[in-house]
Amino acid sequence: xxxxxxxxxxxxxAAAPGSRTPRAERAVTATSHTILSIWTVVIVVPLLWTVMSxxxxxxxxxxxxxxxxxxxxxxxxxxxxxxxxxxxYFFNSVVVVAGALVITMLTxxxxxxxxxxxxxxxxxxxxxxxxxxxxxxxxLAVVPLFFILQQLxxxxxxxxxxxxxxxxxxxxxxxxxxxxxEELPAEIAEAASIDGASEWRTFxxxxxxxxxxxxxxxxxxxxxxxxxxxxxxxxxxxxPANSVLTQGLxxxxxxxGYNVNFGALFAAAVMTILPVLVVYVVFQRRLQGSVAAGSLx
Amino acid sequence: xxxxxxxxxxxxxxxIYPFLQxxxxxxxxxxxxxxxxxxxxxxxxxxxxxxxxxxxxxxxSLTLLVVLPLLTLVLSFALACLVTFGGxxxxxxxxxxxxSFYRVVSFFPYIVPAIASGIIFAAVYDPSAGLLNxxxxxxxxxxxxxxxxxxxxxxxxxxxxxxxxxxxxGFYMVLFVAAIKGIPAELFEAARLDGAGRFRxxxxxxxxxxxxxxxxxxxxxxxxxxxAFVFLSVLNPAGGPQNSTxxxxxxxxxxxxxxxxFGLACAMGVLLAVITFVFVGLVFGVGRLLGREKKxxxxx
Numbered sequence: 122x123x124x125x126x127x128x129x130x131x132x133x134x135a136a137a138p139g140s141r142t143p144r145a146e147r148a149v150t151a152t153s154h155t156i157l158s159i160w161t162v163v164i165v166v167p168l169l170w171t172v173m174s175x176x177x178x179x180x181x182x183x184x185x186x187x188x189x190x191x192x193x194x195x196x197x198x199x200x201x202x203x204x205x206x207x208x209x210y211f212f213n214s215v216v217v218v219a220g221a222l223v224i225t226m227l228t229x230x231x232x233x234x235x236x237x238x239x240x241x242x243x244x245x246x247x248x249x250x251x252x253x254x255x256x257x258x259x260x261l262a263v264v265p266l267f268f269i270l271q272q273l274x275x276x277x278x279x280x281x282x283x284x285x286x287x288x289x290x291x292x293x294x295x296x297x298x299x300x301x302x303e304e305l306p307a308e309i310a311e312a313a314s315i316d317g318a319s320e321w322r323t324f325x326x327x328x329x330x331x332x333x334x335x336x337x338x339x340x341x342x343x344x345x346x347x348x349x350x351x352x353x354x355x356x357x358x359x360x361p362a363n364s365v366l367t368q369g370l371x372x373x374x375x376x377x378g379y380n381v382n383f384g385a386l387f388a389a390a391v392m393t394i395l396p397v398l399v400v401y402v403v404f405q406r407r408l409q410g411s412v413a414a415g416s417l418x
Numbered sequence: 419x420x421x422x423x424x425x426x427x428x429x430x431x432x433x434i435y436p437f438l439q440x441x442x443x444x445x446x447x448x449x450x451x452x453x454x455x456x457x458x459x460x461x462x463x464x465x466x467x468x469x470x471x472x473x474x475x476x477x478x479s480l481t482l483l484v485v486l487p488l489l490t491l492v493l494s495f496a497l498a499c500l501v502t503f504g505g506x507x508x509x510x511x512x513x514x515x516x517x518s519f520y521r522v523v524s525f526f527p528y529i530v531p532a533i534a535s536g537i538i539f540a541a542v543y544d545p546s547a548g549l550l551n552x553x554x555x556x557x558x559x560x561x562x563x564x565x566x567x568x569x570x571x572x573x574x575x576x577x578x579x580x581x582x583x584x585x586x587x588g589f590y591m592v593l594f595v596a597a598i599k600g601i602p603a604e605l606f607e608a609a610r611l612d613g614a615g616r617f618r619x620x621x622x623x624x625x626x627x628x629x630x631x632x633x634x635x636x637x638x639x640x641x642x643x644x645x646a647f648v649f650l651s652v653l654n655p656a657g658g659p660q661n662s663t664x665x666x667x668x669x670x671x672x673x674x675x676x677x678x679x680f681g682l683a684c685a686m687g688v689l690l691a692v693i694t695f696v697f698v699g700l701v702f703g704v705g706r707l708l709g710r711e712k713k714x715x716x717x718x
Contacts, residue, residue, distance in 0.1 A: 149616065150514065153500040157520045160497060163584070164523055168530075170549050171538050186552035228425030235422035247426060254433045258645060258694055260667050261687035264443065264674050265436035288432035291425065324421065349531040351648045356675065367533045374537050375655060387541070390534045397529045405522055408529075412592050 168394075175387035182383045197384040198392070201373075205382075207389045209362065210369030217279055217354075217365055218347045221286035226340055228287070229294035230332070234324055236295070237302035238310060254292035263356045270357055277360040285353050290346065294339050301335030302328070338411035341404050345397055366393050437691075444684035455681070462685035471661060472669055472686065478575065479644055479665045479690075483697060486579055486646075487639035491632065494587045497524065498594035499620040503606070521595060524588030532585065536652025539581045543567040543653075568654055571662040578653050578663050582646065590635050597631040598624050633705050640697050644690060647671065666690050 174182055175197055177190040202208040236248060266285065267276065275281030305328060313323040329336070354368045364372065370393050374386055401408065444462055446455035466472050501517040514520075527535065542549040545566040555563050567577040601624060609623045625632070647667040657664030666686060674683035 153514050154516075157497065157500055157514070160587075161520060161523050164527055164588070167538055167542050167549065168526075170542070174541070183547045186547055186549050187556075228428070231421035232425045247422070250434060251426075251429070254429070256641065256694065256698060257437055258641070258667075258687065258690050260645065260647070260670050261440045261684070261691050262433060262436035263670075264680050264684055264687070265439035266432065267675075269432065269436065285432065288429060291429050292433070320421075345529045349529075349533075351531075351533055356671075367531050370531075370537065371533050371652060374540075374652070383541075386537065390537050393534045394530050397531065398526075401526060401529050405525070409521065409525060409592050412525075412589065412596070 171387050172391055175384060175391050177384050177387075179381075179383045182387075194384060197382070197388040200382060201385040201389040201392065205373050205385055205389060206361070206364075206369060207366070207373070207392055210364050210366045211392065213279060213363060214348060214366040217282045217286060218344060220279075220283035221290060221347050222340065222343055224283065224287040225290040225294050225343060226336065229291050229339075230298055230329060230336065231324065232291075233295045233298035233302050234328055237299055237305075238307060251292045251295050254289075255296065259289060259352060263352065267356055277358050277363060279363055281357060282354055282363075282365065285357055286347055286350060289353065290343055293346075294343060297339040297342070298332065298335055301332050305331050338407055341400065341408050342411060344400055345408075348397055440684040440687050443681050444688045446681045448681040449678050458681070462682050463689075465682065466685055466689065471664070472666075474661050475657075475664045475666050475669045476689075476693075478661075478663065479646075479667075479693070481575070482579070482643040482646055482665065483640055483693075486582060486643040487636050489579065490583050490586050490590060490639055491635060493583065494590035495594055495620075495625070495632075497587065497591045498598060499616075499624065501591070501595055502598045503616060503619065517595075521588075521592055525592050526588065527585045528589040530585070532648040533652055535581060535585055536649050539577075539584075540568065540653055543577055545569070569659055571659040574654060574658040574662045578650060578658075581653065582643075582649050585649075586639065586642075590639075593631060593635060594628070597628040601627045629705065633701060637698055637701055640701065641694060644694055644697070666693075 170186070173189065176193040176195070177197075178194060181188065181190055202211075232251075236244060270276040270281045270285065273281070275284065309331070310323050310328055313327045314320070318327065349367060350365070351367045351371070354365045355371070358364065358368070361369075361372070370389055373389055374381070443455065445457060445459060447458045447461070448455040497520075501514050501520055541547075543566075545551060545564045548567075550567065551563060551565060565573075567573050605623055605627065606619060609619045614622065645667055646665060650663055650665055651668055651671075654663045657668060667690070670683050670686045670690070673679050673686065
C-alpha cells in the first residue's frame, strides 16, 4: 500500500497534478506512523509503568522509577485485595453495576419503545425533559438527591446506589435506544398485535429482540460508565463497608500520605482497570462501532 | 403506557425534581439539619459574587471550558486525519496501515476509570520517584529533577489538563475517523484533482464536512470540562497550589458535604447550570450563524 505506483502512470482520473513522488509519499506515511507511534507510547507507557510498579515495594518505587522489581511481589495484590479492602469494594461494584444495568436497560428500553412508537400529548415534553437530564450538571442535583435518599432510608446502602445510578444512566440510555427503536419497522408490531399479542408480549418477544444490537451497544457503554462512576457513590455513601471500587481506591490513595503501601496502591489501580480492560478487549469492535454510529446520527 | 409512565416518574423524582429543589434551596440558608429552611432571597448569590475563592474557582472552570475542548479536539482531529489519510495518496485517499491498532490503543484510556488515571498520573508527576521527571532527567534535563508538576502553581493546571486530554483524545479520534469515513470520497478526490495537499484537504474539506460531529464533541467536552471533579480532586484534592486548580464542582462538594452549607452550595450549582446553558447556547448559536449545515440534533 505504501509503495504505490509512480505518479507518472496514474490510473485514469485518480492521480492529481499535485501528486508527490513516491519518496515524498513514503515520507508522509513514515511521519504519520511516527506521530501515531509516539501517541501510542504516551498511552501505553504510563499504564505499563503502573503494572510494573504494582510489583515493587514502596522503597523500590522511591529508589528509582525505572528499575524492575527485585522480585515480583504478588503480595501487593493480596495486600490490596484483603488489607485495603479492595476485594470487598470490588464485590460491591459488581453488585451495584449489575443491578443498575438491569434496571436501566429495562426501564430505558420500555420508555424508548413507547416514545418511538406511540404518539400522545406530552410526548415531546417528556422527550425534552429526558434530554435536559443530559445537559444539566449532575452537581446541581446531588445535594437534594442526598436528602431524597435519606428520606427513603436508602442513603449509604447498595440499593440506594443502584437506584441513583439507574436514574442518572436513564436519560442517556433512552436517547441512545430511541434511534434504534425508531428504525424498527412499525408494521411488525402492528402485525403482532393483530395476531393477538398483548402490548407486553409484543414488546418483550417481538420488538426487544429486534433491538438487540442497540441494546448490546448501550449496555457496554453503560457497564463502562457505571463502573467508573465516582461522584454519586462519594456523595451518597459514606459507609466504608459499602464503598464501590472507585471510591475505595480514592480513599486508599488519600490515606494520610506516609504509610501508604504504594505497591499495593498501584496493584489496586490495576485491579480496578482490569475488568474494563477485559470488557474492552472482548467488545472493542462493538464499542467503537457504537461510538461511530453515534457520530453519524 | 405503563411502560413509560413508571420509569419516567422515577426519573422525574430522582433527577428532575432534585434540580428544581436545588434551585429553591439556593435561596435559603439551609444547613441540612434544621426542619425549616430560612428564605434568604438572593443573599447566597451576593455572597458568592464577593467570594474571591469561589470567583477563582469560576475562573479556573472557565479556563478549562476553553482550553480542554480545544486541545482535545485539535489533537484528536489531527490524529484522526493521520489515520484516515496519512497513507499513500497516489491514486486516491487511503488510510494508514495498522490504523485499527492505533485506534484500539488510543481509545483505551477513555474506559480507564478516571480515578485510576488520576492515581497513575499523580505518581507519574511525582517530583522524585515519578516517571516524567525520571525520563526528563534521563534525557539530560537536570532542571527537571524534583520539579513538582502538580505542586507548582505555574504547571499544576497544565499537568491536570494533560491527563484529561490523554483520557479523551482516543474517544474523539474514533468518533472523527467515523465522521471522515462518512464524507463522500468524491469530495476528497475533487480536492486532490485541484491540487490540495493533505493538510489543505484536512482543514478545508474534512473539517467543514463534519461540523455536526465537531459541534457535538465540543458540547460534550465543554459539559465535562465544567465538571472535571474526579480528575481535579484526585490530582490535587485541596485545589492545588494557590488554588490554581480549584474548580466550581470542588467548591460545591466541600461547601455542601464538608461545611454543611447546603443553600450556598446549591447557589453555586445553579450558577454552574447557568454557565452550562450559556455555553451550550453559544455553541449552538455560533453553529447556526455559520449556517454551514442542516440542523443536526444534539447529543445524537
